[in-house]
Amino acid sequence: MSTQDATDQAAGAVFSALADPTRRHLVRLLRERPTVTASALTDELDMTRQAIAKHLAGLADAGLVHGERRGRETHYALTPAPMSDAMVWMAEAGGRWDQRLDRLEREAGALRGT
């Protein structure tokens, strides 16, 4: 794999991870806090611990956060080289457009059938 391919793949993972509104919210929380745990966020987000843990794991897979096991909990923090504000904006905006354009493509296909 070329360096450019690897960069594109990494960028694609980031866009994909941030296409989900819950994950975008988690990134925003992590920019305000040193670490979070899935258990600590269950009340705040009104979601199950398992669902939050899954989202945090998705962010970790994209390289946006890293987790450190302490006892029974994994504490997540933004990666040591966090994205700049511009990168966060681009990733969020890009992820939203990917979702909108998926819907547009489906609607365009439906138009052709009418």
Add this chain to the structure above:
Amino acid sequence: MPHVHDDHDEPHPSMKPAEEAVRRERDLPCSADDAWSLLRDAEGLERWLADEVDLVVAPGEEGTLRDGDETRVVLVESVDEGRRLSLRWWSGEGEPSVVDLTLEPVGDDASRLVVTELPLRIIGAPQAVPASWSITDGGSATNGLQALALAR
């Protein structure tokens, strides 16, 4: 693979080449004329852009888009019938931005939509959003539209 950091073939007139632009291209399985029906009015936009669209698609018109629990104030900057729609919008947090939607034909029964989005501050509008402005505050939609208009 999505890509950003791209030079634009036909950038928004006020856009300067910038690293911070988001650009997407999507091939659509219908003619450009049919695809325009999904951009030309609130009913069409509601099918894909947002859950609720309260906007008259005409230059200078102001309105709102609601998508999930997020509401955006939006200003129609320009309309090139059948081809291009330019908007400015802001969700109440983050960056207010300018959005260009450009349709181009790709054969008889296919078309391509090119989307660019760029933060307003990149085009020299740092005053676009007061720091204290919140879209969830009472009367903020009007304030938001005034702020977007300031950047015109």
